[in-house]
Amino acid sequence: MSPEPGLLELVGLAYVVAGGVVVWRLRGRLGWAAGVGAFAAWPVFLPLLGGPSERPGPHATRIGEVFAALERTLADPAAEEVPWSADLGGLRTALSRADERIGLVDRLLADAGPTDTTPLRSAREAAAGELLAVLDEVVQLRLQIGLAALHGNAASVRERLSELLARAEAIDEVSGLHG
């Protein structure tokens, strides 16, 4: 045997150690089979290590569905002339951020005990209502994209996106103040 370990052995060892750390951090959350999977393929389990700040909000699934549908629409070759730019990513990020803050407020409310939480609760409801309203508008946007693809009124889509982005950022600011 060679007295010195080769780079491949060192890399392999580092991979195994990292796998062990990931499994140790996820202990209690995974069954044994999933634990073996996490040990062998730990890079795909890294998102599960996220701290509380990375917890998705209560509407994360809905946001994912709405934007997935919108992205499928935009990916259609017939919609390739519709301008959307990086606005869409920004809008999704703003909504997710606002949703995470709503989730944080939900956790605070759950732990609040007997204290008066009426102002926080009403701010939470307002933020959640506005978030769902913006999401509904995003659904409507798909129809507008269809119209833009047919009639070439692309500027209106961009304006609508900008407007929704501003509204989403406003939710983020408001819920940030209260949360």
Add this chain to the structure above:
Amino acid sequence: MTSIFSLVARVLRDPIAIVDRSEDPDALQELAPRLLGIAVVGCMIFGTVVGSSRGGIQLVYAAVKMPLLLWIPVALALPAARALWMACEVEVPWSRVALAGLVAMARTAILAAAAGPVLWLYYSLSPGYHVSVLALAAALAAVGLPGLGVVARAMPAGGKRRWLAMAGSLVVLGLCVAQTGWLLRPFVARPAGEVTFLRPIEEDVFSSLGATTRSAVGDYSQEWEPETRGMLQQRGGR
């Protein structure tokens, strides 16, 4: 078991719908081990078929190594792919990239397992060693493309120069697949050679490609002498 079969069906019919659940940690926690399991089983079936070209212990060796042939390149290429997409202004979270990679692996493995009988039929005709290797490469390319398509379609819309991110990701993945295949060889054992789990690390895939191509066309005029390179490449036992 029913849920595994329904997941297999979803992986084949609507893989993007699975990737769309990536932002939900509970879904990721539930899906990742199952997808990994599907990928491993599918690859092992395909590996067994590949090992049947020689038979015996090679059946086991090829079955054990085949999942690594898919996983190692994916694990290596995913960080690069994500960085490239981000550089092209496509904001994509790691959870989405990781789940897309897993779904792509599972899809490739299922298709590979399904394609197994075709390859077995061909190997049963006792083709030559080099042609067998080329048939394996062609089969992997054929079942790998639908998997790659999943990763491409799973990336969010938007961004600039998407083609650049796509091309860059493909180059990195292609290089990693080639080198991993070289590292984990033999999958198709030489008829007259000794069966081993792994051959020593020597040279690289590209230096051998020329030699294989020449051998495949019957040109043995140039000898290929592999050598080890690199400061820390020495491996135990060598």
Add this chain to the structure above:
Amino acid sequence: MEHAVPAVALAPAPAEEDAARALPDAATVGRAVLGFGLLGLCAALGSADIAGASRILPAALVVDLGALVLTGPALLVGHQYLGLDAPVPSLAGVLAHAFCRAGAVALGLCPALLFFAATSGLAPGLLVLSLAGIAFMGLSDAFTGLRAAEVAAGDPKSRVVRDAKMQLLVVGWMVLTALVGLRLGFHLAGM
């Protein structure tokens, strides 16, 4: 095409434009520097000897950061000399963001390069290939950003002329940066 999307329509929204031209924070710059440093380290580990490794180790950082530091001022001076309108801090911000994105790509490539360093002698060659790709991405990123910064600034009436001047200036700067990067690379390779 009748309804083809003009280049300006594809530009980011105003808020994102501002963010893209502000100087990145220290953590982002640090990550980019780390990315280039690690990329060089990964390739150096695959080098045949210590002398080769010591030349390869700083290669990524020296070539990319060195070329940017050496040619960035020339771009800014040329911009002022041509009387263009984009504020200098926004141009510096675009260059810094391009560097940071390139560094993030370098960081993402590290696992793959380390794998090649551990299993083949291809790492130095792949480092060169990676740097060429990263430089192409970074320069094209800077080209788009610098043009957008100039188009967004100043009097809209002179926009076409300023845009044309800016394109010429940026193309010249890109060629200069590529040549300086190549020279630094050759110097490190002992050529």
